[in-house]
Amino acid sequence: MKKIFFGLSLFMAFSLGSCIQDEPLNSECDIEQVSVVSENQDVLFFSPHDAVKIVPSASSNIVFYVREGFTDSTALEALRLDMKITPGATIWPTSDSIVNLRDREVVYTVTSEDGLWHRDYRVRFAHTPSLETDLQFENFRVEERGRYEEWFERTDEGTLINQWATGNPGYAISRSSAVLGEYPTVAYDADAMSGHAVKLTTCDTGDFGSMMSMPIAAGNLFIGTFDVANALLDAMAATRFGLPFNQKPLRFQGYYKYHPGDVFINRKGTVQPGRIDEPDLYAVLYKNTDDHGLPFTLEGDNVLTHPNIVALARVNDRVHIPDGVEMKDAEWTYFDIPFEYNKELDEEVLKTNGYNLSVVFTSSIEGATFCGAVGSTLLVDEVKVVCEE
Amino acid sequence: MKPLKYILALALLAVCGATQAQENLKTLMQENRENREANYAKWGPTSDFHGMGFLVRAGYVLGGTSPLPLPAEIRKINEFAPKGGFSLGVDGYKYFNTRWGLSAGLRFFMQGMRTGAEVKNYGMTIRMGDDVVSGRFTGTDITETRMTGFTIPVTATYRAGARWTFNLGPYVSYWIYRDFDGEVFDGYLREGSPVGQKITIGADNPASYDFSENMRRFSWGMEFAADFRVREHLNVFGLLDWGLNDVFASDFETVTFSLYPIYATLGLAYYY
Numbered sequence: 001m002k003k004i005f006f007g008l009s010l011f012m013a014f015s016l017g018s019c020i021q022d023e024p025l026n027s028e029c030d031i032e033q034v035s036v037v038s039e040n041q042d043v044l045f046f047s048p049h050d051a052v053k054i055v056p057s058a059s060s061n062i063v064f065y066v067r068e069g070f071t072d073s074t075a076l077e078a079l080r081l082d083m084k085i086t087p088g089a090t091i092w093p094t095s096d097s098i099v100n101l102r103d104r105e106v107v108y109t110v111t112s113e114d115g116l117w118h119r120d121y122r123v124r125f126a127h128t129p130s131l132e133t134d135l136q137f138e139n140f141r142v143e144e145r146g147r148y149e150e151w152f153e154r155t156d157e158g159t160l161i162n163q164w165a166t167g168n169p170g171y172a173i174s175r176s177s178a179v180l181g182e183y184p185t186v187a188y189d190a191d192a193m194s195g196h197a198v199k200l201t202t203c204d205t206g207d208f209g210s211m212m213s214m215p216i217a218a219g220n221l222f223i224g225t226f227d228v229a230n231a232l233l234d235a236m237a238a239t240r241f242g243l244p245f246n247q248k249p250l251r252f253q254g255y256y257k258y259h260p261g262d263v264f265i266n267r268k269g270t271v272q273p274g275r276i277d278e279p280d281l282y283a284v285l286y287k288n289t290d291d292h293g294l295p296f297t298l299e300g301d302n303v304l305t306h307p308n309i310v311a312l313a314r315v316n317d318r319v320h321i322p323d324g325v326e327m328k329d330a331e332w333t334y335f336d337i338p339f340e341y342n343k344e345l346d347e348e349v350l351k352t353n354g355y356n357l358s359v360v361f362t363s364s365i366e367g368a369t370f371c372g373a374v375g376s377t378l379l380v381d382e383v384k385v386v387c388e389e
Numbered sequence: 390m391k392p393l394k395y396i397l398a399l400a401l402l403a404v405c406g407a408t409q410a411q412e413n414l415k416t417l418m419q420e421n422r423e424n425r426e427a428n429y430a431k432w433g434p435t436s437d438f439h440g441m442g443f444l445v446r447a448g449y450v451l452g453g454t455s456p457l458p459l460p461a462e463i464r465k466i467n468e469f470a471p472k473g474g475f476s477l478g479v480d481g482y483k484y485f486n487t488r489w490g491l492s493a494g495l496r497f498f499m500q501g502m503r504t505g506a507e508v509k510n511y512g513m514t515i516r517m518g519d520d521v522v523s524g525r526f527t528g529t530d531i532t533e534t535r536m537t538g539f540t541i542p543v544t545a546t547y548r549a550g551a552r553w554t555f556n557l558g559p560y561v562s563y564w565i566y567r568d569f570d571g572e573v574f575d576g577y578l579r580e581g582s583p584v585g586q587k588i589t590i591g592a593d594n595p596a597s598y599d600f601s602e603n604m605r606r607f608s609w610g611m612e613f614a615a616d617f618r619v620r621e622h623l624n625v626f627g628l629l630d631w632g633l634n635d636v637f638a639s640d641f642e643t644v645t646f647s648l649y650p651i652y653a654t655l656g657l658a659y660y661y
Contacts, residue, residue, distance in 0.1 A: 019458060019459045020459060020463065020464065020465065020466070021458075021459065021460070021461040021463075022461065023461070023464060023509070024461045024462065024509065024510065026510075027510050027525070027583035028510075028579065028583045028584070029583070029584060030587075057579075057586055057587030058586040058587070112583065117582070117583050117584050118584075119584050169586075173522065173580070173586075173588060174520065174522075175520055176519075176520045176521045176522065177518070177519035177520050177521075206517065206518065206520050207517035207518055207520065208515075208517055208520055208522060208596075211517075211596055211597055211598070212594060212596060213594065228586060228588070229577075229586070229587045229588060229589055230589050231588070232588055232589065232590055232591070232594065232596070233589040233590065233591040233594070234591070
C-alpha cells in the first residue's frame, strides 16, 4: 500500500512539475558594481579599492571619491566605467563607452531583460568630504516617500556631507503603517538645547518584526551607513560604522536625557524581569583596512571590541530621568569624555584617510541584538568631537 | 454451366452460414443478457435494478492545494508530500434504471500537503494588521496546509457494467480545522516593484507566515468517483474532489492568486 501512495505522490509531483511554464525574462535592472578602468588609478585614488563601488539596491547615485590633493581633473575626461548589471539587462552608455566625468555627472540607464523596467543611475567624482565634528542635528530632510527623517551635515561652502545613518529604513520595512514622527529616530524640538535635538526611541516592530525574531527596533543615529538590503539577513552587519577621518580626536562632548522603557524583553520577546534598559553613546576611531590591506568597516558585533580600534570615548555613568518626571521638564546631562588611545596614531595613515571615525547613539544598549525595553527614550543635542588643532 | 453451379452452391452456403451466424449471435446476446443480469445480481448493489442501498467508504487522502494554472513565476517544485489522512463516510444511492441513479453522502476527511517551490519575481503582498510588505520575491517558499472537515457530495451515478460504477457531481465541504502556514527564505524581496529596495531574506532566518485564520470554512467543487467491485459487497474506489473556490476568504488580499484544493481519496467501500 505504501508503495502505491509513494508512486501516486511521485506521479502528482511529476504532473505538477510538468505544468512549469517557460522561465519569464528578468524584470530587474540594477547596476550591481562599477569599476573605474583607468591607467591613472593611483593619481585618482588612494587605494585601488576606491576605484570599485558595490552599489546598494536602493541607491541610484554613485560617487567616486578621489584622493586628497587630486587636482588634474583632465584625468577625468576620458574614463571607462565597467558596469556589472542584472543578467539580461542592457545599459546605455554601454560598458565599453569612454565618458567624460570632468566636473559633471553621467547618467547611465539600465533596462531590464523583459523591457518593462528601467533605472537611471548618476555617476560622478568628488573630493572626500571631511566629516563635520560640531554636531547640532539641525540639518535633516524627510526622505522621498515622506516616512522618516534623514540627517546630514553641510560644509561652510554648502556642500552636503551625508555622514549620518539610522535604522529607520529597516523599521519602514516592518512598520509600513508608521508615519513621520513614529519612527525610532526622529527630530525633536520641544526643549532642545538649541534648534532641534534628535530623539531616539526603542519601538515595537509589530508582527513582521516578531516574524523575523526582531521584536524591537532601538532608535539609533551613527556616522556610517545602514545597509537595509541586509537588515533582515544579518542585522549586525547592516550597521556599518564609521567614515574616513583625517584628524586626531581628543574629546567627545554633548548633552543627553534618558528614560528607560518599562518592560525589558529579549530577542524572543520574553520579558526579563528586573532588567533596566540603558542607552549607549560613544565615539570610536579605527583603522579602515585589515591586515591584507583590504577595506574594513566596524559592524554591530565588533564596534567596541575589534583590534583595529585605535581610540574610544564612551559615556559610562549614564543618568536616568527619575520616574514621573516628563522628558521635556528634565534637565539635560552634560558629558565630556576623553578619547582613550590604545595604540599610537600613525600620522601617515591619518593623512591618507586610513582611519574611520564613528559617533554612535542608541536608546537601547543591546538594541543591536534586539534586546531592550519598548519606550526607552534618548534625547541628544549639541555634540562635539574635539580634535587636535 | 459449371461456374453457375458453383455460384449457386456458394450462395446457398452463404445464406445458411448467415442464418447460422445470426442464430449464434442471438444466443450469444441472450447469454450475454443473462450473464449481465446474473452479473448484476451477483455484483449488486441489488438484483433489483431500481434498488436503493448505501456504501460505507474508508480511504486515504492524497493531493494538494495549488494555484491553477501554475504561474510562470513558479520555477521549480523542490518537494511535494501529501499530508492527508483518512476519510470515512457513507453514501446512499438510488437507481432509476439499469444504468442511472443518484447518490448523496456525508464524509469526514483529513486533507493536507507540504510543498517547496522556487519562485522568481513572484508578486506578493503580506498584510499583518495595519502593516504591509509587498513586492516581488525571488527565492524559496515552503508551504504546509491541512484541512479537516465534512463533505456532502450529490452525484449522478452511472453503472458502466456489472463491476464498474462512476459518479460525478458537485460537493460542498465544511472545514472544522484548517491550517495554512509556511516560510520564505534564501532569496530576496524587491519592495514594491522589480526596481524597489532589495531586502535579502537568508536561509537561516526565514520569514514565516500563518494564514490559517484567513481560510474559508465552506468550499465547493466537483467530485468524480470510480468504483470497481472486487468481490461481493466490496469495492475499491478512487475519487477526486476538485475545489472550485479559493481556499482563502474573499476579503483576504495577502495572497494575490487563488489556491484550489485538489484532493483524491483511494480506498475500499462496503456496499449493501
